[in-house]
Amino acid sequence: MLRIISYNIRGITTYKKQQLLKIWLNQTQHDIVMLQETHMTKFKHLNQFNNSFLDYNIKCALGTWSAGGVLIMIKKKYNIIDCGSDAIGRIVYMKIEYNQLPILLVNVYAPTQRTERCEFFKDLFLYLPTTKWTIIGGDFNCTPNNKIDRSQLALQPDNLSYRTLLREVINPLLMIEVFRRKHPRKINYSYHSDAGNIHSRIDLFFSTNVIYKNVQEIFYSPVGISDHDALIMIVKIPLINNDKSFRRWICKSDVTKRKTFIEKFHKIWNIIIKNADFNSTEWWKDFKTSLTMILQDEERQLNHEIRRKLNDLINEYRFRANDPTKEDLIKLDIIRQRIKDTLTEKFLSVVSNQVDRNLKCLGNLVKTRFSHDKANQSRIIFLIHPTKGRVENASEMMEVATTFYQDLYDFKAIDKDYWKELFKDLPTLSQEDSDFLEQDITMNECHEALKTMPLGKAPGDDGLTVEVWRIIFPVIGERYLHMINTAKLKGQFYNGFLNGLLTLLKKDGIFNGSMKNFRPLSLMNIDYKVISKVLSIRLKKMIHKLIHYNQTSGIPGRSIHDNVQLIRSIIDYHSRNRISIGLAQWDQEKAFDRVNHLYLFEVLKQFGLGCNFINLIKLLYTNSTFTINFNNNLSQKLPFNSGIRQGCSLSGFLYIMCLEPLLNLMRRNHNIPGVLIPGSQYKTIAHKILKNDDINVEIKVLAYADDICSVVYNANDELETYAMFQKYSKASGGKTNEAKTKIFWISDSIDPPVFNAKVEKEMCIFLGIPMNNKGHLPQVELNKLINNIKMKIGLWSSIKLNLCERSTVLKTFIISKLVYWFTLMTIKKDIIKILQKICNTFFWGNIHPFVKFHTCVGRKEDGGFGLIHLESLVISYRIKCGLTITSTSPKIWQFFALPYVGLHLYKYAPWLWSNLIPHFDDDNHFFGEVAINTAKWLRQGNEATKNEKDKSIYWKFINKNIYRPPVCYERISHLKNIPFYKIIHYCNLPSNIIEFWTSLANFGINTRDRLGKTMEEKKCLFCPLPETLSHLFITCSYFEEIFKLLFEYIKNKFSLSITRNGNEIIYLHIISSITSNKIQKQVTYTIGNYLYAIWTYRCIMKNGSRKNQLRRCREIFMTNMRYLPFDNG
Template sequence: NVIDAGTDPDGRIAYIKIIYEKIPIVIVSIYAPAQLSERCSFFKDIRFYIPSTKWLIVGGDFNCVPDNIKDRLQHGILTDNQSYPLLLQNMINPLLLDEIFRSKHPRKITYSYHNDSRTIHSRIDLFFGSKIIKQNTTEIYYLPVGLSDHDSIVLKLNIPSNNDKEFHRWICNPTMITRNTFMEQFKLIWNVFLKTADFDSTEWWNDFKTSLIFLLQEEERHYNDECRYELRQLQCEYRFRATNPTENDMIQLDIIRKEIYGILEKKISNNVLGQQEQDVTSLSILAKARIAHAKSNKSRIIFLDHPVKGRVDSNIDMIETATNFYEQLYDTKPIDISCWNELFDDIPSLNKIDSDKLECDITLTECNDALKSMAMGRSPGTDGITVEVWKKIFPIIGEYYVRMINTAKLKGHFHEGFLNALLTLLKKDDNNNGSLKNYRPLSLMNIDYKILSKVLSIRLRKVLDQVIHIDQSCGIPGRTIHDNVHIIRSIIEYYSRHRDPIAIIQWDQEKAFDRINHVYLLETLKRLGFGSNYINWIKLLYLNATFKIKINNSITDPISFKSGIRQGCPLSGGLFVLCIEPLLHNIRRNVRIPGVLPPGSQFPSVVRSILNKENVNVNIKLSAYADDVCTIAFNVNDERETQAMFELYNNASGGKTNKDKTIIFWISDWLDPPNFKSKIEREYCHFLGVPIDTKGKIPSIELDKMILNVNQQMGMWSTIKLSLFERATVLKSFILSRLVYCFSLMPLPKKTIENLQKDINKCFWNNKHQSISFYTCVGKKGNGGFALLHLNSMIASYRIKCGLKIFSTTPKIWKFYAYQHVGIQLRTYAPWIWTNLTPHFNDETNFFGDVACRTVHWIKKGGKLSIDDSEPSAYWQLINRCVFRPPICCQRVPHLKNNSAFFEIIHKSKLPTTVTEFWILLANYGVNTRERLGKTMEEKQCLYCNLPETTTHLFIQCCFFQELFTMMLTYIQNASGIIIERKVDEIVYLKTILSIDSTLVQRKTSFIIGNYLHSIWLFRSITIHGGRRHNCNGCKSIFKTKMKYLPYDNG
């Protein structure tokens, strides 16, 4: 438990105070200035920022040493005799600290800092402790981590313990299924079940999962033992060589550091949740860890508001608070079934054909398809078995799984544990006051449960549009959240332009998913025409279901799930929109709620072209996305009538309207709002995450906030060392995703997009010199680009998608508003749009006006009126047609002009990202050699001979690297059996390799060549920083290290 934390004003001193085994311990991290005068000034006040306590640990980079001769090994030592005495006077002596490592190892010299070029080694990392820390230290030693040029330090303390237990959740390491022994052992276990299990019951499934968990845990133990043994061997060798090291030891230490880093990265990566997600797999371990940390922060609970005790922060009290809250929340809600007839009156229902589709028995094919559609890397349920494991073993056990669930249906219940869930609580926003109402409960279900619920969900999605009105868009194929924002923005813009007063009410349903009465749920399914077989499946999944709540490292006792729809279950979205549809149906048919008539709805031809129906009364009364319901009001009576509909629904279902959070957005610049009961907003409101003002635009204050937030995130990510490819992924998927969502739905000033694109480009290059053209960087990786986001093209692609929907026959209510803004420009391609006799506008500042302009441009450039899934997306078509410029090497190197495979081969060669990035920069003349940067002949000269250092000379012609080139040829001949010449076209641009038909040979050879090129560049960097250059042995050692694990050995 972290009970306190803080920093000094400059962020050079950071501390945390923790409680461990009921003992308060303060841990302080220090980073002293590198400049002497700043460092001396820093040390004078250092003790004032360090909390005093009995158990005190202080460590960090102090940039000074007690003995400049013993503690530094470098060329041209800079003596500093002032800093350490000040540190002794102002921190060590006043706080009664001892330097732990030196006191435990007084005769050992172990360097903890090593610069990148391996020429400077020192002991500037100091680790102090109070007297009790020193007494209880059982072991202390340095270890390399590979993540920094400073080694880590391991301190083992003997701290008194107590009997308090914490919840430790086991989650399977999905890489275990790739071990040969896993499938061998699994088949043996499964053969035993085939001979002994009673497949006419469901209990065998529980026994099978227990055996599977034991097997996975056993594989993890073997794997960890192997890793620990290898790591221990490397660490012992490192510690031996790090004591009074020779020059050869320094080379070997670098090799060992890289091997240790590889093992640690693999171990850490296995503990990072979500690492298999599509946008994350290509990132480095540091980037993965930061993303996982950001996600984990959403579920970290610091304190809760207890109804009696007030604010509580101990796990016991928070568990009690959460248990009481969710027992009440998920208890059976009282309902008034006498309201049902009124609520369900005249509600649409499924026809017999659609109902029969849902009644069929569940098949193995459906289960296979459901499992394949599940994303990798997601958190599993209580059993800890991930989706990767199920995908591996399901071809073997799938038939018996289907048999098990059908047996459960016949018996009317599943075996114990199948319906259990782990409830995690996610913060809804940053304004947390400790109330559990501000947390969103997410049920983590076991994958075997999710396979069944996914099958039922897929079936449900196919018929939802038959009973759910067009104004509800959640979870229904062909409808998106964009439709809701389009209609709200259009109504606001239309009434603002005509200066007609109108109000939009945003209704807030308290815990809308969690309060649904299960009896009401089943009755809704019945009234909507669902058959008994499908209803029984739903009943089976909700009968006797339980969950446990996870609060940090503690867990509650099981709680019964007596009401509500589980958020986190694949069925949740579909079931909820069915439950709320009777409410929306009653609002639509209430004649005392007026709604609005969109422009053109008075013309049958326009209605027919948009809705594919005739004689339809188009009256927009609401817009809904799941429980986010917006309705129209002009006066107090409209609000009162709509409130009555919500009360009817609440009485029938167990729901509850949160009147304090219901907001009315009043749109008028000349008339004050009526005396509404709900809170009134007049400047702007957020609709589904998009801020909209009374003109239908993004408010400038909110736009500034979004851009500021993006710039802050860019600044945070700039502190992590990322490759250009990783930086492009982080920008697109994790920094700009919400901004792109808002920008795709709202009109924007062009200047805003241009300025933000400049910021994106600066972040991409991390404020360094741009080596490759921006118009090349935005291209696909296989074409020589980095997939850097081109913001204007991304926005244009969304506008074009919107424009293509106007051409389609899919019903969209917002088309009534779009027609009058797109008719002038699109009538050539869609004459029916012009049949709308309302006034037409040609205003590119309007959203739909911009849609029309960009869509016409798309069509004129050869774009199709529909995009198939087999074709590149609109974004990539725009990039390739209008923005992307081929890399400069494709223009200068003859054999690359008509051959696009060069970059694809590099990317598919399994080279480290840093090597791939370097090779692409080298191929595009983006590497700065001495010949390019030098001003005099001496400055332009190669470091290893008297000739000018050009890229061709350094990597191809320099005689100093002849032995390295011979070594590379040997590797290539052994791996691929081919010979290449020592020419720039052959080595850097793969002329011969591109002509080979074998993909395997291409990738093997490219892997070797890429490491050859990068080894020379690394060795050159070491030389520049003072490394010795009398022979090529150091460079050969680097190359050997890189080639230790050659991929494709098994073909």
């Protein structure tokens, strides 16, 4: 049991109080004590307290004149992993190890003044290291519910503070207020004011869900030392056998930019060059060990520098905070901001994903949420043991996982007698193509492969990232290539080079404890990925010559859209013509993981690949191993004797090559039926679409990687197809999962025959898209998706985001699945309107729209916010589909499209009209929509052919048909001659300043000069004139000193002269005379901070929280200008 006490002691500097506390603690069982308002402001106070409590480890945040100080004291039997505090005595945290788990304890004393309290809550997340086992306690100076947590309402009850705490910290971190959740109706008070006869519950504990589930008891207990009661929580932390737990090291990208790292690397490399034995591969292992050591040393140095910087700022803050002058108060604000910036910089450096770090439009709090969700996503709570049933112990779960994957990747017995039949009539590469693949790997190929790898992806078990290799590869590249060639000669790499870190990803759906509910992803080291990427780039250029067009996965020119289009068209065609048909979806159990390696190498040989290329593939699979990462526990190394690695750039190509013999066997089997494509019997039509002389095209099977769909009309067809799968399984080691195989029966009049597989008649899901027996989206599934979108919007609404961030969240995290569905299926316009309204409501939040909708949907560089316009999105995808047809790209589904597009598009592609087939004008049909929208697009003068490199049809459509320029373009003439909004968005200003400036330029900033106001109410806060936008930012005499500061800065830095008028400052007329893009961005950055400093200072004055000090405005401006972007200095 872990017993935790939180208590506001109201001063603990006197010897008497310390002894009273000690007596009370001796009478109360406890392990950890959190104290608030210690009133300890000097180190001598802390030393006296330590001497009184020698049995505890104590971490204290000394208080200042405005904050009382907080501390955490923990009995010395517990191991402290980490600890820290803020600069002003309001936050202290301590991470301890308990039952081999990291428990984070955070002690908080919130400000008593409401405005300061809300600002404090907004920054609180910066002090919280991420862990699943987190407890936040303390005096929050606000009540969760004013009705039941306060004896009587104050004259002005505070309804804002707790909402801010929930929005900024508790909800994003998925935490729970423990007492109220445990006792929903119980009324208890922790603070008692005799003077005002007010009693309230402001001392609280928050915890993560896993802590809450283990809370045995929580209650308030009187102490008598202060006017607060102690809050006591008893937690039973489960014992976890975590002997093999590890903290995985991943190199931080910032380390590689340090000059000291480059110097150390060159020293190590020179030693390697002089002493290594390059006739073996072992030297590479020694080099990586040395590289890892210097990187880890540089990280320690970097962390030390950050800590020293923070300590210097904290010490300066404490010095100035004691009896501060007016100038000190201004400096304290600047120091607080610098501390926040330093903490934010440190926080961003440990965000695991480079994509998350680069989403500049998303706030840090959102990134925190991502990290928290990702950490919990891979956590496994229980598994089903084959003999013991449900197990939750770490060692037993590891045993289940190890046994499962050891069996899965063990050598699979195969029957080579089936190879001859399976490999018959396979296509082969020409000698020229084979010679291309056979070439020796070059240094340039390796370097280019490294450049194509995305940054920020999780590395292998060595922790070395792509960023590291990009920096050092120009130096080590030739030796690396020599090491690869040495391994090829010896037939294998050194032990450990081919070890993969197996990460388990939960599949969608309900988790039932089975290991089959996970998809194993092999995280390989970058030095392995370079060679596999080179081979995959080569193979990608030849793969379309080997794989039939019915397989679309990963092959250039083909996509998953082709399969969905064809399946939807088959269902629609047979439903309209009342022809009964069944579509069988065959499930291959662990398809990638069961492929026998001997079968893989033989397939490559049968396709005509040369010995050199095959030997390189063998090299990547010989003596390979894997280690399972299970809940941060590592298994022993296990042999990888079968299967194709998932997570390797080669794996997709290798698997579809292994599967192609099966698909080819099914196409050659005359006993397996197919669908005769309507119109393919006519040679002229077939030649136009397929670019060959094939006629009577028959579709028997479709595949997207291991998702295989075939045609069945009766039970015999099913059995014959199943027999083909059995032959493939015996030849390759695969296994057909009969329980998950489904048949979708399409018929209104005839019941399905008796099949062995499960039969669906109403709806089935093909490649992630639900379809009914008419080929349409089922309304039930559409309603589910809409509800899911509303739920996501509800979650994201709890986070404070600006308009640019909300636009990005909408497109990236909320409607991405919706877009995939709408791309390939018809959708009613009223549904689109409903969804658009939902998106618009989320976008504006509680703000009154100050920019027109038709402007918001424009690009950010054009003055919009990039707000998604769903109707235009759907139309743009229809146009893309239409241009695919008119450009005569060979697609089987074009046969089904022909009757619906000929009437509208024959003017632009005459071959689309044929007297041999009927033509329809049906705007409710998918291809009818395609034809109508494409025809309108072409009538506007756009090209009739599809440019694969052109990804901007959506934006072209928006700009021509929807977008309206901002209102400022109509009033400010020179804006047509400069990229006003583009420069604002690309000058590295913070997103909140960009949104402010965009609002200001569009007259969306509310000043005091509004209708219905008296002259007194309209008056400027700083002078007697009315406060208009032009007055506040341009003509107000009060800010003349700030303008002089801006004038001198721009003149000294850029040798430019700026005048004080709206066009020059707000609308950047000054940059029209600047030719350098860099200087344009820097001047824009400077002016943006000038405008925002005035607005920030004005808002501070409006709220009446500070005295009239222009010096504060100047400090805000200069703080933001402490560095210039794009400035090497």
